[in-house]
Amino acid sequence: MASVMASIEALKGINDQLRKRMEKTVDDYGAHLVSVRTGRASVHMLDGIKVDYYGSEVPISQVAQIMTPEAQLIEVKPWEQPMVAAIEKAIRTSGKGFNPMHDGKLIRVPVPPMNEERRRDAVKQLAGVLEDHKTSIRNIRRDGNDAVKKAAKDKQISADDEKRANEEIQQLTDQEIKRIEEMFKNKEKEVMTI
CATH class of the missing domain: 1.10.132.20 (Ribosome-recycling factor)
Structure with a gap:
């Protein structure tokens, strides 16, 4: 037994x-x-993109607030202003086809409709x-x-x-x-x- x-x-x-x-x-x-991109903005579209934070590669969500105020726009608001350029560069070079712009404080990532x-x-x-x-x-x-x-x-x-x-x-x-x-x-x- x-x-x-x-x-x-x-x-x-x-x-x-x-x-x-x-x-x-x-x-x-x-x-x-x-x-995965669907043509509609989602904060998860930036998942997997890492940014250099004082020598360490960290996800963007750990150094900024990510929001989707409109269906075709993602906004990224870094907690530290010096991170703006680094985050913009990380998004631009991620290979996800995004073209971010910033005004010194806020990064706007337009999400073009998918063809x-x-x-x-x-x-x-x-x-x-x-x-x-x-x-x-x-x-x-x-x-x-x-x-x-x-x-x-x-x-x-x-x-x-x-x-x-x-x-x-x-x-x-x-x-x-x-x-x-x-x-x-x-x-x-x-x-x-x-």
Whole structure:
């Protein structure tokens, strides 16, 4: 009886660890989706842009207040005036296609409406990132299957437990992949809507 309980605990531990790793991958994809341009201004569009703050690379949100007063405008108000030029430069050189302007105190980042080509490029980029995250989830599945196989080889679990564990891992994998595919579809619809 004790060995059965130990095998159940071992499988539960493997399953919990895989679930956490897969959820972290899904959360990472969700964070990436938030920062993608949709033609409507969002404070998250500047996520991932780092600025030099006295020798350290930090996110803009840690050195300034970011606001969206209009649908096509992001405003960045640095907490320290000497940071204005550094923040403007970081936004301009970020590769996100923004053309910021400042008046010495406030940085205005106009968000031009996206044309059809930019929308398609954004969706294509999202699809590539989706594939990367699906691959990550599959790699986590492989790690789980390897752990189950090792537990079976070490006689910690029975062949039936091994089969059941592999099926549960596959169900979890399918569920998480479906979740990020739904996230992609929703974002694709948002990006392609004019």
